[in-house]
Amino acid sequence: MIQNKKIPWEDFLKKREQILTHWETGSSPLLDLDKAVDRLKNMPDHKNFAKKLRKAKAEGITMIQPRAGVALLDQHIELMQFLEKHGEADFLPSTIDSYTRQNRYQNAQDGIKESERLGRSLLNGFPAVNYGVEGCMKVVDNINVPIQARHGTPDARLLTEIIHAAGWTSNEGGGISYNIPYAKNIGLEDTLRYWQYCDRLVGYYAEQGIELNREPYGPLTGTLVPPSISHTVAIIESILAAEQGVKNITVGYGQGGNVVQDIAALQTLDELTNYYLKLFGYNDVFVTTVFHQWMGGFPADEAKSMGVISLASTVATLGKATKMITKSPHESQGVPTKEANAEGLRASKIITRLLREQKFPSSKELKEEKEMIKKEVNALIYAILNVGKGDLAQGVIKGFARGLIDIPFAPSEMNAGKILPARDDQGKIRILEFGNLAFDEDIKTFHRERLEKRAKLENREVSFQMTIDDVYAVSQGTLVGKPRQKGVSA
């Protein structure tokens, strides 16, 4: 039975032996832990994710990072260099392809071959496991900023081993956030274990004096996720990581669209994560925040997409996010060209710089929204801990099974999938169907009242049609979905 307990080192090593056999690149001599420690120790500060984040937070500025990855190594390096130079990226990613995410390394290998043959990337990301430590080293050696693996891999153990040994100083993911939105029928017990492993490796490096950054994946399904739900997942994954020895954590949140709710979310994310880490006794974890530019469906038009990107940048900067993940004007169409990706970065960059001296002022509305988020998160964490009889890992498994916590639009069968979100009259994300979500009546009444207000304005009932309208809304240029007539396309 899984528990939130640090994995004993011997158990880890035993497991490790097995993991490294999952694909041929696992046998690289560079995966020797001492060699990896050496390499990581020799990474200069400006290529260390954790250190650069500390600096940014101290200066109160917002760093930018794109998503990007292609099938072929040389083209991937070129892409990274381009985004550093022409996108002015402060951090680089390597978005991993979807076969690798499902541990289908043979499919990925085929994808590489097919891409070589056709001269264009047929994979939607960089197959880091197939290229192994040697390939990943080449990437980091050819750039001048820290690099991170970004994926969506339920079982990222081999991937994690490889990237850290190569000198990549951050890894995105978590046992919940890389399961529920990214898988269909993988158990939470499994993914929690997988990610305990990934975190334990980072904890090991920490023991050797190497600070690596870990980033629970914040936006989940990217689709109308109420802040308290994604916050709860972020906080839980932070605690689980801290238990394994992680010392530098970036918690994330995906833009909702209402400016005040987004600022409230960013501020509470920082406050609550710190609060709960300390409550659980992890006193030396350094926390930063990452804001994701709009994660739902984008407008088809490139100029409008630039508008969405820039609006997100404004909110991130005024909300003092330490980092922001950017989108591109190609978002609605497909994986962006490097040029389009860099355009999104540059629009984002100038806004983070123009507004760096500014902060969103406190107000009654902001305070109320923050209070509400805190109340909700507290309720969710209490319920999860309670159903886990004090153990967070158990709580997660049982909490999801019972729908005490529930993520809208998730593909996973581990998720109850009973709640339905919708926007209120100001575009704030609220909940219209609660399923078994562990909210008390007070909280539910608050949500219902807000939605009723919108319903009245729009002269219709609160219903799933509102949710559907809201899912489409941003791609059609509004935040609050307008009632559509059936049979009439918008």
Place this chain on the structure above:
Amino acid sequence: MIQNKKIPWEDFLKKREQILTHWETGSSPLLDLDKAVDRLKNMPDHKNFAKKLRKAKAEGITMIQPRAGVALLDQHIELMQFLEKHGEADFLPSTIDSYTRQNRYQNAQDGIKESERLGRSLLNGFPAVNYGVEGCMKVVDNINVPIQARHGTPDARLLTEIIHAAGWTSNEGGGISYNIPYAKNIGLEDTLRYWQYCDRLVGYYAEQGIELNREPYGPLTGTLVPPSISHTVAIIESILAAEQGVKNITVGYGQGGNVVQDIAALQTLDELTNYYLKLFGYNDVFVTTVFHQWMGGFPADEAKSMGVISLASTVATLGKATKMITKSPHESQGVPTKEANAEGLRASKIITRLLREQKFPSSKELKEEKEMIKKEVNALIYAILNVGKGDLAQGVIKGFARGLIDIPFAPSEMNAGKILPARDDQGKIRILEFGNLAFDEDIKTFHRERLEKRAKLENREVSFQMTIDDVYAVSQGTLVGKPRQKGVSA
């Protein structure tokens, strides 16, 4: 001696005869006032600027309008249609070329010929006077939204006659705002008279039951203008217009860059203009506001320009501006292509729509900034009225002569040109040299303290170098100008 007094109708008509002789198109039979009244009365509501603004204000939404104009009539119409269709412009402009602005109609005629010969526009705008009522009618008849003349013409009397008779339902300008930033040695007495004439014409139409919109030009030199200074000009020009019978006025403000100061400026602009109009006894003037996207030097990069444009749109919408004048990603380079112009519009449009349900919440910082602006405006208006012995027109002339009101970076010799603005540590525009500006010691101390704070942070003295750095800053991607080393280019 000019006074703020409604021009008697006979005097107006006498003057009018003379004006219409300034260029051959003045002799058009369509300039017969009865014909013009007929035409304007037949304009449908959706092409009436004043009415569309009333509707927007009632709905609390922000409308968008580009700048645009080319030398040749057919191309100009094509441009307007393109911006309506592909830019989703709510209002159309016709930016008038610079020869026409200086009443050099012969130069404009040469420009038309030369443009015809080379097949590209050699003029920086549309020479409306040369095309006359007939040409201007053709423009409005080929579009479906209201249209306005936007220019910078000290003496726009003939232009004004022509555009209104053609059915253009709004005119930008004013005796101060189209002199001080747009001329070198034209007296204020002259331009105030010219614009009394333009306003009197609108007042006449109002008497015939036709509501036309007038827009004092808000941003002035577009370069580090403190809100209280541009507000004062806007309020004075509103009062002068109201005296001539204008009933629908849009007061403007150019984005400063600090979000809170900009929101404070937008809110106080509306509040103060209404307050002063009523104070002076004009009780039936309908006031709206227009926010100008960044009016200073733009970054060369198009993606970054899109960022600046979008940031402005965010501020305008959250600040509930009724209208916004947009820029394009070509801004730093030259008059935009129609495609680039439409890109700026579409990025702006989506933001005004996404945020339409939202409003910047009130806060201590916002209230303080609003209080400060009000204090300053009150001081300036008091001083101007006082030196004019109760007459606003006289006050303007003497106030400028003595530097009681003073506009930074203006080319006009009527302007004292003694004040120097600079940004404080948060990017708010303050004043470092006051010249004779009619501020009391309290206000001055406030400005000095804020600037000292920045100086300390940057480890340098408050000086003109700060102003220079701030002039360059946005085009180089920051708001607060960083100290540059002499001889080193940024």
Place this chain on the structure above:
Amino acid sequence: MKTVVIGVIGADVHAVGNKIIDHVLTEYGFNVVNIGVLSSQEDFINAAIETNAKAILVSSLYGHGEMDCKYLRENCDEAGLGHVKLYVGGNIVVGKQDFKEVEQRFKKMGFDRVYPPGTNIEDAVKDLREDLGE
């Protein structure tokens, strides 16, 4: 009531569009068999056989559509589903590509209808009615 199979092919987990297609087609009176995300070609084929479906609507969002859909037509034919219409939509290739060309590519692979990114599912209802007979 005509039966249609919907699902998201390959290693693709984009669930939002799938849920909405389900809802909308059901509203329009189709009998929707939704096999969800992460579905293999076999999953689609088996569902179509079992439910006697008239059309298969494949969604592919994540970019690997070109690889995942290879030989789907042939495999359907082999399984005796020669009469079943094949539709595909979503973001079916990697990156922003000329759609005319992409459409050709997928038509050559045997798809009856190919839809560009952001297609409103209601627009496909007309096609479905036409292809399946009212």
Place this chain on the structure above:
Amino acid sequence: MKTVVIGVIGADVHAVGNKIIDHVLTEYGFNVVNIGVLSSQEDFINAAIETNAKAILVSSLYGHGEMDCKYLRENCDEAGLGHVKLYVGGNIVVGKQDFKEVEQRFKKMGFDRVYPPGTNIEDAVKDLREDLGE
């Protein structure tokens, strides 16, 4: 101390760059004669004659530069200013045009140096020193 005439030509009122050029060139030790905005060709020529200037720096921002600068070289030569260097900078044509081409156009018109939009005036100091001799 070398004398240079600066100003903004034609019906152009863009005053900000002009004020900054004045300040910066003065700081760099030039004797700056600033005739300001809305200056005609004659204003430039007269100022250069009166002050024995070594160079004329024409600014044009508003787009009519091509028309306003026509025959300026010839008119200078006629006025006995054949030795005076002619620079032009700002946004000297209408719209975003290929700068190489624009430069050629103005060089053909007799300008010695042509600068693209947003040129940092400090970058022209080097050229001035080179052309006028230290």
